[in-house]
Amino acid sequence: MKEQLAKIKEEALAALQAAASAAALDELRVKYLGKKGELTAVLKMMGKLSPEERPVMGQLANDVRAALEQALEERGTALEAAALEQRLKDEALDVTIPGEAVTLGRQHPMNIALDELLDIFIGMGFTVMDGPEIELAVYNFDRLNAEEGHPSRDWSDTFYFDEDSRVMLRSQTSPMQIRAMDTMPLPIRIVAPGRVYRKDEVDATHSPMFNQVEGMVIDKGVTMADLKGALNAVAEKLFGHGTKTRFRPHHFPFTEPSCEMDVQCHKCGGRGCPTCKGEGWIELLGAGVVHPKVLEMAGIDSEVYTGWAFGLGLERLALRRFKIDDLRLIFENDVRFLEQF
Ligand code: DAH
Numbered sequence: 001m002k003e004q005l006a007k008i009k010e011e012a013l014a015a016l017q018a019a020a021s022a023a024a025l026d027e028l029r030v031k032y033l034g035k036k037g038e039l040t041a042v043l044k045m046m047g048k049l050s051p052e053e054r055p056v057m058g059q060l061a062n063d064v065r066a067a068l069e070q071a072l073e074e075r076g077t078a079l080e081a082a083a084l085e086q087r088l089k090d091e092a093l094d095v096t097i098p099g100e101a102v103t104l105g106r107q108h109p110m111n112i113a114l115d116e117l118l119d120i121f122i123g124m125g126f127t128v129m130d131g132p133e134i135e136l137a138v139y140n141f142d143r144l145n146a147e148e149g150h151p152s153r154d155w156s157d158t159f160y161f162d163e164d165s166r167v168m169l170r171s172q173t174s175p176m177q178i179r180a181m182d183t184m185p186l187p188i189r190i191v192a193p194g195r196v197y198r199k200d201e202v203d204a205t206h207s208p209m210f211n212q213v214e215g216m217v218i219d220k221g222v223t224m225a226d227l228k229g230a231l232n233a234v235a236e237k238l239f240g241h242g243t244k245t246r247f248r249p250h251h252f253p254f255t256e257p258s259c260e261m262d263v264q265c266h267k268c269g270g271r272g273c274p275t276c277k278g279e280g281w282i283e284l285l286g287a288g289v290v291h292p293k294v295l296e297m298a299g300i301d302s303e304v305y306t307g308w309a310f311g312l313g314l315e316r317l318a319l320r321r322f323k324i325d326d327l328r329l330i331f332e333n334d335v336r337f338l339e340q341f
Contacts, residue, residue, distance in 0.1 A: 001042065001045065001049070001057055002057070002060065004042055005039075005042060005057075005060055005061060005064050008032065008038050008039055008042065008064060009064045009067060009068070012028065012032045012038075012039075012068050012071075013067070013068070013071055015028050016028055016068070016071045016072060016075045017071075017075065019075055019079070020079075021079065022076065022079055022080070022083075025072065025075055025076055025079065028072070029072055032068055033065065033068060033069070033072075039061065039064060039065060039068070042061065043061055046058065046061075106338065106339070106341060107341065108330075108333075108338065108341075109318050109321075109322050109324070109330070109338075109341045110211065110314060110315060110318045110330055112318070112321075112322075112341060113314065113317050113318040113321045113322075114193055114211075114213070114314055114318075116238065116321075117191075117213060117234075117238065117314075117317065118191060118193070118213075120234050120237045120238065121191045121215065121234070124189075124230065124233075125189050126189045126190060126191045126215065127184075127189060127190050127191075128190075128191055128192070128193070129176055129179075129180060129190045129191070129192040130192065130193075130194065131173075131175070131176045131179050131192060131194065132170070133169060133170055133194065133195050133196075133197070134161070134167065134168075134169060134170075135167075135168055135169070135170035135175050136166060136167060136168075136175075137153070137160075137165055137166050137167070137168055138166075139170075139175035139178045139179060140168060140170050140171060140172065140174070140175045141153055143175075143178045143294065143297050143298070144174050144175065144177070144178065144253060144254040144294060145253040145254050145291050145293050145294050145297075146253040146254070147253075150253065152171065153165065156199060157171065157198055157199055158171050158197075158198065158199065159197050159198075159199065169196075169197035170194075170196055170197065171196055171197060171198050172196050172212060172214075172311060173192050173193070173194050173196060173212040173213065173214035173311060174214055174254060174309075174311055176190070176192035176194070176214045176216075177214065177216045177254070177290070177294070177309055178294075178298060180192070180216060181218070181295075181298035181299075181300060182298060186218060186219070186300065186305060187217070187218055187219035187220070187305075188216060188217065188218040188219075188307075189216075189217050189219075190214075190215065190216055191213060191214065191215045192213070192214040192215075193211065193212070193213040193214075193314065194211065194212065194214075195209055195210070195211055196209070196210060196211070196212050197209050198210075202328065203327075204325070204326045204327055204328065205327055206327070207315070207327055207328075207331060210313060210314070210315050210327075211313070211314035211315060212311050212312065212313055212314060213311070213312050213314055213317075214309070214310070214311050215309060215310045215311075216290070216307060216308070216309040216310075217230070217307050217308055217309075218290065218295070218300065218305055218306070218307035219305065219306075219307070220304060220305060220306075221306070222289075222305075222306045222307050222308055223289070223306065223308075224257065224289050224308065226308060227287055227288075227289065227308035227310070228247060230308075231245070231261055231285070231287065231310060232245055235261075235263050235284070238317075238321070239263055239266060239320075240266075243263055243264065243266075244263070244264040244270070245261055245262065245263050245264070245284075246261070246262050246264075246281060247259045247260070247261050247262075247287075248260050248261075248262065250286060250288075252286055252288055253291070254288075254290065254291050254294050254309070255287070255288020255289055255290060255291055255308075255309060256288065256289060256291045256292075257288055257289060258286070258287070258288035258289075259286075259287055259288060260283055260285070260286050260287070261283075261284050261285050261286075261287055261310075262281035262282060262283050262284060263281070263282055263284050263320075264280065264281060264282075265279070265280055265281060265282055266282075266320070267323075268280065275323075275325075282320060284312060284316075284317070284320075285310050285311060285312035285313075286310065286311050286312075287308065287309060287310035287311070288308065288309060288310075289306065289307070289308050290306065290307035290308060290309050295307070315327055315330050318330060322341065
């Protein structure tokens with residue numbers, strides 16, 4: 001039995017030293033030390049020994065077990081270290097190789113202008129609202145008091161999806177006024193930026209797709225004076241302290257009275273130059289006092305509540321803000337142009 005133990009020890013130690021992986025090592029542990037392992041098999045024969053031999057052999061077997069366990073652990077540690085070494089080698093990174101240059105994007109000038117504008121309105125307590133570009137004519141026209149036959153409903157101006165002109169690409173952000181009245185509790189203060197679509201040919205001042213920002217206030221006792229006060233404050237924030245504005249009468253179906261607001265030309269200070277086409281003024285937006293019919297169609301009592309609204313062209317605002325002279329530059333996304341902002 002003594003020889004048997006010695007043989008097991010010698011064989012096992014050699015095998016352990018040669019084991020090349022954690023899996024191989026585990027197999028050897030089972031083979032020698034496991035329940036059906038070789039060492040266990042020898043130990044099971046202890047019963048057959050004489051009482052004098054038993055403790056001696058027991059001691060010897062324990063020594064062999066301890067030696068194997070120690071070798072197993074040492075080999076395991078060594079294999080782990082070797083594996084780590086190999087991984088470090090495989091995954092080595094040469095930090096001296098020059099990196100690839102990453103070109104950083106930046107904000108589009110139109111979004112810079114939009115953020116500035118929204119900041120101003122948010123500061124005045126307005127909520128920013130988003131809505132669909134595919135719109136129902138009910139919202140884009142009917143409930144904005146532009147009845148059947150109104151020139152803006154013409155097929156030559158508007159992109160319709162269906163024969164009977166009920167579904168369309170919205171031609172203005174004004175339908176957001178109706179959506180706000182339908183969904184929000186009074187009083188309402190909203191701004192709603194977004195894309196709009198019209199059948200226009202592309203040139204220096206036109207595009208079939210452009211962006212508008214709609215705004216609307218509905219509350220008790222709101223008047224045209226509030227409209228002028230608020231929009232003047234916005235113009236001063238956007239274009240600088242002391243910016244002069246003027247309000248010209250105009251017509252929109254959904255406001256009464258209606259107006260257009262101009263700002264004094266920033267280039268010439270009102271004397272007249274190519275930027276303002278000699279006018280001294282630049283048109284900024286359309287606005288007005290919300291028509292009582294529009295309020296009533298939304299179920300709002302026009303005897304109690306009044307409101308004002310505006311709509312402005314965002315690209316035009318960005319052109320003015322950054323002194324850009326061609327609308328197409330805004331859409332082309334030429335990196336050499338965008339890099340300047
Ligand atoms: N929706 C108008 C347009 O596209 C602009 C406008 C005018 C919006 C007056 C308004 C408003 O909210 O009150 O030309």
